[in-house]
Amino acid sequence: MSSPRATEAETEAEELRGAYRRITLKLIPFLFALWVLAWIDRVNIGFVKLTMLDDLQWSETVYGLGAGIFFLGYFFFEVPSNLLLQKIGAKKTIMRITIGWGLTSIAMMFVSTPAMFYSSASCSASSRRASTPASSCS
Numbered sequence: 001m002s003s004p005r006a007t008e009a010e011t012e013a014e015e016l017r018g019a020y021r022r023i024t025l026k027l028i029p030f031l032f033a034l035w036v037l038a039w040i041d042r043v044n045i046g047f048v049k050l051t052m053l054d055d056l057q058w059s060e061t062v063y064g065l066g067a068g069i070f071f072l073g074y075f076f077f078e079v080p081s082n083l084l085l086q087k088i089g090a091k092k093t094i095m096r097i098t099i100g101w102g103l104t105s106i107a108m109m110f111v112s113t114p115a116m117f118y119s120s121a122s123c124s125a126s127s128r129r130a131s132t133p134a135s136s137c138s
Contacts, residue, residue: 034098041105045070045121058114066117073125100127 049063085093104124111117 034094041101041124052111056112058117062114062117066114066121069118070121070125073122077126097127103127 045067052058053060053063081093084096088096101124104120104127108120108124111120
């Protein structure tokens with residue numbers, strides 16, 4: 001015969017396994033989709049070079065500076081974004097990232113001058129910096 005403490009511990013363990021299962025089934029696919037979109041967005045700046053330079057008659061310098069600004073935004077906004085994550089929580093942080101990232105991606109569609117490209121690249125990088133929190137490999 002098992003003691004009440006043993007069955008209580010088993011019940012708690014089963015509830016914990018159930019919670020992990022629900023988290024895995026609900027959160028991981030969403031985070032994976034965000035990761036894929038972040039990768040597409042990151043490599044998209046390379047695809048811009050193929051057509052945008054010719055269409056807008058920009059020099060390699062304009063593109064290089066814009067791409068540099070894009071990656072500097074990652075560097076400078078990683079720590080503040082992670083501090084904000086700790087302060088306001090994961091739910092609000094993911095919401096902030098996806099809304100800001102979506103708006104800046106839409107804004108990138110309307111770029112027609114180098115200044116617009118620079119500001120759009122900077123906003124895009126800073127708004128989605130925390131799509132991979134605490135990661136310097138993104």
